[in-house]
Amino acid sequence: MKSKRWNPYIAGALTGLLLVLSVFISGKFFGASTTFSRSSAVIEKSIGIDVNQFEYFTTKKGKYGPNSLPNWQLMFVLGIIIGSFIASLWSGTFKIMMIPDMWRQRFGGNTLKRAIIAFIGGAIALFGVRLAGGCPSGHGLSGLSQLAVSGFIALGCFFIGGLITAIILYRD
Amino acid sequence: MSLLYGLITGILFGILLQKAEVLRYDRQLGALRLMDMTIFKFMLTAIVIGSVGIYLMKDLGLVKLSIKATSIGAQVVGGLMFGIGWALLGYCPGTAGGALGEGRLDAIWGILGMLFGAAVHAFAYSFLKTHLIGVGSFGKITLPQFLGTNNWIVIIAFGATAVFFFWIFEKKGL
Numbered sequence: 001m002k003s004k005r006w007n008p009y010i011a012g013a014l015t016g017l018l019l020v021l022s023v024f025i026s027g028k029f030f031g032a033s034t035t036f037s038r039s040s041a042v043i044e045k046s047i048g049i050d051v052n053q054f055e056y057f058t059t060k061k062g063k064y065g066p067n068s069l070p071n072w073q074l075m076f077v078l079g080i081i082i083g084s085f086i087a088s089l090w091s092g093t094f095k096i097m098m099i100p101d102m103w104r105q106r107f108g109g110n111t112l113k114r115a116i117i118a119f120i121g122g123a124i125a126l127f128g129v130r131l132a133g134g135c136p137s138g139h140g141l142s143g144l145s146q147l148a149v150s151g152f153i154a155l156g157c158f159f160i161g162g163l164i165t166a167i168i169l170y171r172d
Numbered sequence: 173m174s175l176l177y178g179l180i181t182g183i184l185f186g187i188l189l190q191k192a193e194v195l196r197y198d199r200q201l202g203a204l205r206l207m208d209m210t211i212f213k214f215m216l217t218a219i220v221i222g223s224v225g226i227y228l229m230k231d232l233g234l235v236k237l238s239i240k241a242t243s244i245g246a247q248v249v250g251g252l253m254f255g256i257g258w259a260l261l262g263y264c265p266g267t268a269g270g271a272l273g274e275g276r277l278d279a280i281w282g283i284l285g286m287l288f289g290a291a292v293h294a295f296a297y298s299f300l301k302t303h304l305i306g307v308g309s310f311g312k313i314t315l316p317q318f319l320g321t322n323n324w325i326v327i328i329a330f331g332a333t334a335v336f337f338f339w340i341f342e343k344k345g346l
Contacts, residue, residue, distance in 0.1 A: 009338070011192035012214040016221025018184055023226060023235050026177040030185070032266035033290075040290040056297035064294070072178035077269055079182015080189065084273030087190035096275045100197035100262060115281040118261050122268070122285025123292065125257025129265060130293040131300055132250030133240045137266040139247075140215060143240055145222030147314045147326055150242040154251045159204075161255020166204035169259060 004091050019141060028072050029146075031138035033129045034064060035077045041066040106170055132157070186270050195270040197262035197278075204259050209346040216334040223327050237314075244308025246300070261285070 022028050041057045045066040051057045057065040088094035098111045107113060129135045132154045134143060140158075143151025189195050194211045202208030229235040258264055261282040263271050268286065271279040293300075316323045340346075 005193050006188075006191040008192045008194070008210045008213040009217045011188045011194075012217030013221045015185065015188050015214070015218040016225065018181065018188070019218065019222045020225030020229065022177070022181045024229060026174060026181075027236070028174075028178070028181070029238050030181075030266075032264075032269075033286075036265060036286045036290040037294060040287050040294065043287065044291060051294075054294045054297065055301070056294040059297075070175060072174045075175045075178030076182035076185070077266070079179045079184075080186035080266060081269040081273040082179075083183035083186020083188075084190040084195060084270035085186075086183070087187040088274035091191065093190075093193075094275045096277060098277050100201075100276065100278065102198040102201055103262070111278075114278050118278050118281035119285035119288070121257045121260025121262075122282035123257070123289035125254050125261055125282075126265065126286040126289030127293045127296075128250045128253025128255075128257055130250070130290060131304070132247045132254060133243070135254070135265040136215070137264075139240065141218055141222060142238070144219045144330075145226050146237050146239055147223060147227075147316055147323065147330070148239045148242070149310065149313050149315055149318050150240045150247055152315060153242065153244065153247040154254075157248050157251025158255045158258065161252035162204040162259045163206075163255070165256045165259035166201055170201075170205055 004093070015141070016145070019145060026072065028076075029138070029142035030076070031073055031134060031142060032077050032080075033126060033135040033138060035069075035073050036126050037064050037130055038066070038068050038071075038074070042069055128161075185266075186273060189267060189270050190274055195263070195267045195274060195276075197271070197276065200262050200264075200267070201259065207346070209341040213338060213341060216337065220327075220331045220334050223330065227323050227327060239312040239314060241312050242308075242310040243305050244310075245304045245306070249304060257289075 019030055041051050045051050051066055062068060099109055099114050103114060139151045139154035192214050193199055194214050199208055199210050203211045230237060263279050263282050265286060268279045268282045316326045
């Protein structure tokens with residue numbers, strides 16, 4: 001199993017090249033989190049909520065509003081799902097799991113407990129990342145590749161928040 | 173055409189993420205618990221190669237930068253919040269979909285949570301804009317601009333720092 005894993009330095013270097021090629025060919029830097037904001041606008045609109053009451057969905061000529069989809073980043077995020085699916089079948093590592101191994105060892109096999117914490121974690125993470133203006137792709141890969149000050153601050157805080165929380169979660 | 177490029181780029185990125193096993197909860201938490209540095213090796217290498225390529229093409233006039241504005245208030249508070257959520261979920265916005273693609277169905281709860289968090293953020297945006305985003309605002313600046321140095325000095329220093337960390341990771345078997 002272990003020999004099947006690609007060396008992280010080589011896979012990382014190829015990712016760096018992929019980013020450079022993407023910027024060169026289509027002018028697009030990697031990012032993922034705004035897709036969740038735009039999708040939430042589409043969902044809210046589809047269930048009859050007036051999204052124009054929220055400044056975020058109308059600011060910058062509706063850049064984050066319900067009419068901003070489909071766009072490059074949505075297809076990028078969907079592509080990640082497809083690419084991962086193909087690669088996991090190819091390497092025989094596709095596995096249906098409701099609970100990660102490390103989580104199971106610490107917190108047991110209760111799927112509802114995992115679901116609740118994962119939902120809360122996702123909600124806090126996305127609120128935070130939209131406030132910060134980007135995720136580990138947007139601020140991390142794209143921001144730091146451009147040496148942006150915002151990327152250094154954001155990535156440092158991602159790590160500090162994550163480190164402290166992980167220590168608390170997994171303390172003996 | 174832009175949609176097709178997005179899809180192809182995403183598929184290739186998804187293959188790289190999956191093959192390097194960086195999508196997994198155990199690897200993400202392993203990094204935050206300082207037990208397994210796989211995601212840092214992957215990410216730092218991507219950034220070093222990316223920065224060389226992007227600044228090379230920028231110097232040749234082939235690409236334009238797209239810098240996110242610096243707001244210390246937004247990036248510190250938002251960044252720490254993201255860190256807390258990331259450690260609880262074990263996936264980030266880009267990797268949650270990838271984790272789902274390799275069968276890790278608990279990512280679905282995370283994705284639903286993210287959509288909810290996005291809606292709450294949009295609801296709170298006016299408040300955040302008034303009270304937080306303006307705090308410590310420096311505009312769209314890069315580290316070389318801030319330090320008043322040449323871009324390549326920062327890239328070389330960043331690359332050297334990354335290599336130093338890789339040396340420590342390998343020496344300690346992380």
